[in-house]
Amino acid sequence: MALISPSRRVRRTMFSDGVEAAGVKAYTVYNHMLLPTVFESVQDDYHHLKEAVQVWDVACERQVELRGPDAARLMQMLTPRDLRGMLPGRCFYVPIVDETGGMLNDPVAVKLAEDRWWISIADSDLMLWVKGIANGYRLDVLIDEPDVSPLAIQGPKADDLMARVFGDAVRDIRFFRFGMFDFQGRSLAVARSGYSKQGGFEIYVDGADIGMPLWNALFEAGRDLDVRAGCPNLIERVEGGLLSYGNDMTDDNTPHECGLGRFCDTQTAIGCIGRDALLRVAKEGPTKQVRALELHGGPVPPCERVWDIEANGKRVGQVTSAAYSPDFKTNVAIGMVRMTHWDSGTEVQVRTTDGMRDAVVREDFWL
Amino acid sequence: MALISPSRRVRRTMFSDGVEAAGVKAYTVYNHMLLPTVFESVQDDYHHLKEAVQVWDVACERQVELRGPDAARLMQMLTPRDLRGMLPGRCFYVPIVDETGGMLNDPVAVKLAEDRWWISIADSDLMLWVKGIANGYRLDVLIDEPDVSPLAIQGPKADDLMARVFGDAVRDIRFFRFGMFDFQGRSLAVARSGYSKQGGFEIYVDGADIGMPLWNALFEAGRDLDVRAGCPNLIERVEGGLLSYGNDMTDDNTPHECGLGRFCDTQTAIGCIGRDALLRVAKEGPTKQVRALELHGGPVPPCERVWDIEANGKRVGQVTSAAYSPDFKTNVAIGMVRMTHWDSGTEVQVRTTDGMRDAVVREDFWL
Numbered sequence: 001m002a003l004i005s006p007s008r009r010v011r012r013t014m015f016s017d018g019v020e021a022a023g024v025k026a027y028t029v030y031n032h033m034l035l036p037t038v039f040e041s042v043q044d045d046y047h048h049l050k051e052a053v054q055v056w057d058v059a060c061e062r063q064v065e066l067r068g069p070d071a072a073r074l075m076q077m078l079t080p081r082d083l084r085g086m087l088p089g090r091c092f093y094v095p096i097v098d099e100t101g102g103m104l105n106d107p108v109a110v111k112l113a114e115d116r117w118w119i120s121i122a123d124s125d126l127m128l129w130v131k132g133i134a135n136g137y138r139l140d141v142l143i144d145e146p147d148v149s150p151l152a153i154q155g156p157k158a159d160d161l162m163a164r165v166f167g168d169a170v171r172d173i174r175f176f177r178f179g180m181f182d183f184q185g186r187s188l189a190v191a192r193s194g195y196s197k198q199g200g201f202e203i204y205v206d207g208a209d210i211g212m213p214l215w216n217a218l219f220e221a222g223r224d225l226d227v228r229a230g231c232p233n234l235i236e237r238v239e240g241g242l243l244s245y246g247n248d249m250t251d252d253n254t255p256h257e258c259g260l261g262r263f264c265d266t267q268t269a270i271g272c273i274g275r276d277a278l279l280r281v282a283k284e285g286p287t288k289q290v291r292a293l294e295l296h297g298g299p300v301p302p303c304e305r306v307w308d309i310e311a312n313g314k315r316v317g318q319v320t321s322a323a324y325s326p327d328f329k330t331n332v333a334i335g336m337v338r339m340t341h342w343d344s345g346t347e348v349q350v351r352t353t354d355g356m357r358d359a360v361v362r363e364d365f366w367l
Numbered sequence: 368m369a370l371i372s373p374s375r376r377v378r379r380t381m382f383s384d385g386v387e388a389a390g391v392k393a394y395t396v397y398n399h400m401l402l403p404t405v406f407e408s409v410q411d412d413y414h415h416l417k418e419a420v421q422v423w424d425v426a427c428e429r430q431v432e433l434r435g436p437d438a439a440r441l442m443q444m445l446t447p448r449d450l451r452g453m454l455p456g457r458c459f460y461v462p463i464v465d466e467t468g469g470m471l472n473d474p475v476a477v478k479l480a481e482d483r484w485w486i487s488i489a490d491s492d493l494m495l496w497v498k499g500i501a502n503g504y505r506l507d508v509l510i511d512e513p514d515v516s517p518l519a520i521q522g523p524k525a526d527d528l529m530a531r532v533f534g535d536a537v538r539d540i541r542f543f544r545f546g547m548f549d550f551q552g553r554s555l556a557v558a559r560s561g562y563s564k565q566g567g568f569e570i571y572v573d574g575a576d577i578g579m580p581l582w583n584a585l586f587e588a589g590r591d592l593d594v595r596a597g598c599p600n601l602i603e604r605v606e607g608g609l610l611s612y613g614n615d616m617t618d619d620n621t622p623h624e625c626g627l628g629r630f631c632d633t634q635t636a637i638g639c640i641g642r643d644a645l646l647r648v649a650k651e652g653p654t655k656q657v658r659a660l661e662l663h664g665g666p667v668p669p670c671e672r673v674w675d676i677e678a679n680g681k682r683v684g685q686v687t688s689a690a691y692s693p694d695f696k697t698n699v700a701i702g703m704v705r706m707t708h709w710d711s712g713t714e715v716q717v718r719t720t721d722g723m724r725d726a727v728v729r730e731d732f733w734l
Contacts, residue, residue, distance in 0.1 A: 003393040004371040005404040006671030008687050009490060009613030010395060019567055026370040028377060029396035032490070032613060037372040092576035099502055103496065123376060123399070128471065129499045135640065136503010246376030246399060273502065304373030320375050 001026065005096040010034060014149050014211025018219075022229035025216050025300045030060035030123045036146070036231040043326055049097065049198055050327075054230025055218050058202070059060045059149030059211075063110075064119040065128045070139040073271065077108070078119075078308060079132060080255065080272045082265035086112045091191050092177045095255035095263055097274035101281055101330035102251040103258060106128055106243065108176065110204070118204070120150060122245035133273070149211065151203045153218065158200035165214075165220040166190060170201065178204075181216070183217070186210055187300035195232045197240035238332045239363030241292060248290060248320045248334045254278065256286040257336065288317060288338045292362040293350070295331035299324035301353045308351045309335055309359070316341040319350050319359075328366050337361060368393065377401060380426035380549055381516050381578025383479045385586075397490045403598040410693055413602045416565055417694075420524035421597025422585050425562070425569070426516030426578075430477075431494045437506040438482045440638065444500060445486075446476070447622065447639045449632035455480050458543045458558050462622035462630055463493060464641035468620040468648055470625060471496055473610065475560065477545065477571070485571070487517065488611035498638070506563035515588040516578065518570045520585065524592045525567035531588040532581075533557060537568065545571075550595035552585070558577055562599045564607035564734070592668040602690040605699045608659060608732030615657060615687045615701045621645065624703065655684060655705045658727040660717070662698035666691035675718045676726070684710040686717050686726075695733050704728060 004010070004027050011033040013019075018034050026038040036057055039045050048054065066074055078081050079094040080101075086092055088111050096105040096119075105126045110118040119126065131143050153162055153278045162170045166181040170190060173179050178191035189204040205211055219227055244247060247257045255278070256264065293309075300322050309317035317337035325332045333350070341348055344363035351355050370378070371394050378400040381385075386403050388653040393405040403424055406412050415421065433441055443450050446461040447468075453459055455478050463486075472493045477485040486493065498510050520529055529537045533548040537557060540546050545558035556571040572578055586594055610616060616625045623631065623647070633645045660676075667689050676684035685702035692699045700717070709728035710714055716723050 001370040001373065002391055003368040003405075005393045005395045006368065006669040007395060007611075007614055007669060008672055009727055010671075011610060012672050024369055027371045028372045029375060036368075098498060125495055128496035131465060132496045132499015133503055136500055197734075217649075244376060247374055302373040303375060303378050305375055 004029075010366045012204065013057055014175045015057040015059060015215050016156045016211055018215040019057050019229060024229070029211070031062045031121065031125070033060035033062070036229070038229070039229055042234055042323070043197050045230055046233045046326065048078055048226070048228055049062065049155050049196060049230055049233050049236055051156065052226040053153060053155035053161045053222060054228050056152035056154060056230050056232065057183055058232070061120045061150045063148045063204070064121060064130055065144045065146050066117045066119070066130070066141055067144070068115055068141040069190065070141040071117055074130070074134055074141050075109060075117050076269065076271045077273050078130065080264040080266045080269045080274060080278050083109070086111055089177060090180070090185070091178060091193055093263060094262050095258070097255065097272070097278065098251065099273050101254045101274040101277035103245070103249050103253050103255060104251055106245050106249070108118065111192070112189070118148065123244065146206070147208055148204050148206050149207050149208070150193045151214065152200060154194045154196045154200035154230065155198045161218060161222040161227055162201055164189070165217055173201070183214055183243065184210055195242055196236055196238070197242070214259070231294070233241055233275040234321070235325055235332070237319050238323050238334055239325055239328065239366040241334065241367075243290065243334065244321060248336070253336070254281050254286060256281050257274070257289055259290040288336050289342055291335055291337045291342055292365045293319060293333040293335045293359050294362055295322060295333055295350055295352070295357045295359045297357055300331045300357065304353070307353070309337060309341070310349045310351060316348065325366065332366055333359070374683055375398070380424055381572065381575040382424040382426060382518065382582050384579055385582040386424050386596060391596070398429045398488065398492070400427035400429070402427045402520050406596055406598070409601055409690070412597055413600045413693065415593070416522050416563060416597055416600055416603055418523065419593040419595070420520060420522035420528045420589060421595055422582065423519035423521060423540040423599065425519045425596050425599070428487045428517045430513055430515045430571070431488060431497055432511045432513050433484045433486070433497070433508055435509070436510040438484055441501055441506050441508050442476060442484050443636065443638045444504075444640050445497065447631040447633045447641060447645050449635045450476075453478055456544060456546070458545060458560055460630060462625070462627050464622065464639070464645065465496070465618065466640050466644065467619045468641040468644035470612070470616050470622060471618055471626075472621050473612050473616070477556065477558070479556070485515070488626060491612065507566045513573070515571050515573050516575070518581065519561045519567060520570070521561045521563045521567035521597065522565045525603050526635055528585060528589040528594055529568055530591055532584055532631070540568070550581055550639070551577055562609055564609070565603070569712055579690055601688070602692055602699070605688050605690050605701055606692055606695065606733040608701065610657065610701065611688060615703070620651060620703070623648050624656055626657040652707070655703050656709055658702055658704045658709055659732045660686060660700040660702050660726050661729055662689060662700055662717055662719070662724045662726045664698070664724055667698045667724065671720070674720070676708070677718060678717045683715065689723050692733065700726070701734055
């Protein structure tokens with residue numbers, strides 16, 4: 001692996017000092033920002049995440065803030081998920097689509113108030129699309145990237161750690177809800193959410209000045225819980241079927257292809273810019289879809305590009321994320337498979353960087 | 368420095384195999400794509416660039432293609448530069464601004480025909496803004512990222528190398544013009560342009576299948592010219608005052624603050640979305656502006672975050688790019704300085720990562 005060059009353009013976060021002190025070994029770049037990818041090793045980080053609790057610098061999940069009388073209208077224009085029943089205090093996972101129904105991002109929308117929303121984005125400059133739409137439709141809304149950086153607390157001991165810092169009331173936060181909690185006199189949104197299947201929270205840290213104080217408080221409070229710095233873990237997320245925008249889907253894909261049809265209320269999401277295109281897709285169904293795949297043989301190399309899925313010498317899909325799973329003792333993978341070969345149990349071959357592998361399409365991820 | 372993790376999301380380019388074979392040591396990520404930053408060392412690459420010729424994988428300068436009857440109208444909506452006199456076959460450096468006059472990108476616009484343009488972008492997902500505007504204003508235009516990847520040939524021997532592969536006619540291409548040249552039966556746009564002050568070309572390689580054949584042909588033809596794989600060089604670009612979007616300017620800045628006022632014809636660029644805001648700026652002038660700065664003392668550390676510029680203990684600006692220049696035997700830097708301190712010869716202090724440095728504002732970059 002090569003090194004990553006420092007520059008201001010690849011932004012540090014309010015937690016970078018802590019991440020460096022914890023001995024980060026590798027990064028990726030996400031929304032023009034550093035996102036740690038390895039501390040001990042991907043395998044060690046994985047085991048620890050499933051056993052204890054980790055603090056993750058996910059500041060790169062930048063917020064796009066919508067504020068003003070047209071905020072709710074604009075939010076509905078962006079997504080085929082029907083937002084009419086959504087109350088303040090809720091988080092919704094929302095596919096964001098363009099006029100052709102192509103995925104532009106798959107963020108979590110946080111409804112702070114009727115006229116104030118945060119879109120906690122995956123890796124694309126979604127703010128540019130949102131600003132372009134608001135400008136073109138002359139909407140009465142302010143759009144901004146506030147100084148708010150998520151810090152994730154993930155792992156089976158996340159509740160215990162969080163309770164020590166924010167009080168026992170955090171235990172009562174329900175999945176994809178958030179509450180306002182006090183830290184050093186600042187009121188922070190704390191949601192039960194996060195990019196792992198191990199449970200935990202995301203704290204929307206509002207103001208860079210309390211970033212490191214909060215980081216340090218969590219490590220201080222969690223010493224006997226074996227709290228460590230961590231990051232979204234490739235193996236764990238593939239096992240759990242957590243998709244990654246840019247890896248497992250791009251603007252080429254509809255939400256239905258990504259298996260996100262259940263988040264599309266295309267009939268009732270009136271105003272959604274991609275609605276016409278998606279009504280067609282919803283009716284006919286996608287011709288390819290995300291699937292879990294198991295790749296036989298020893299550990300696969302890093303999936304740094306699309307790997308073709310083949311059957312009888314013909315291309316029938318592609319693998320976009322893959323890793324060897326120590327717990328399941330096999331290679332776990334996420335791919336997009338044509339309908340002719342997407343039934344579970346279908347035997348296919350995958351052209352990895354290191355050569356052909358036999359593989360099988362699975363019913364489910366490793367849950 | 369930490370490592371960079373491989374993933375499909377951080378896209379490889381059509382030249383990555385060549386870059387790896389050439390022994391790339393470090394990357395940055397630019398438009399969700401790998402951009403090499405170091406081969407031998409930043410210093411060795413710098414000396415070689417000024418003496419010989421290099422082939423640069425700048426595929427990350429992605430193209431946003433506009434096609435259709437409203438393409439020219441849309442292009443003018445994006446920029447305060449007056450495009451009415453621009454003929455097909457020309458390249459224009461164009462600031463792109465939002466409705467407040469904030470810089471969204473500083474690309475090169477390539478006019479292929481009246482109804483067909485490429486915007487060769489710096490590091491932001493400009494396509495999202497362009498698509499949002501086109502959608503909101505219901506323009507009759509197709510917007511797309513074609514499979515076109517620039518390959519730059521830079522250095523004093525660039526003309527010689529290019530003539531061997533494309534014929535002597537390439538020598539006649541004038542600055543910021545392009546012509547169509549044949550390679551293996553494919554017609555490619557070749558422009559006299561590039562992100563260095565050493566002269567050279569950018570080839571818009573249309574189709575991934577000829578990426579490596581062209582790469583190999585250039586290395587084959589240039590063996591006795593000491594052709595090497597290279598990349599935009601930090602030292603050389605700072606010496607030359609070549610700004611970097613995301614480093615030296617962001618959407619916080621107007622073109623005038625970036626010293627790009629000469630590319631703004633705000634009076635006549637009718638239709639430009641940021642025109643109202645920029646008319647005000649053009650009239651009153653900016654209150655801060657990009658400047659060359661010299662930082663005294665030994666080599667500075669990497670400028671991986673904004674360094675405050677201070678005078679009498681007050682913040683009067685920020686340095687955003689800096690490097691030690693072997694040729695000029697001093698630290699060269701780019702910063703944004705308030706008008707109270709932007710006159711050449713003004714003594715200031717810069718708070719680098721390693722401590723305070725005395726510095727002076729210069730009249731010009733090191734040309």
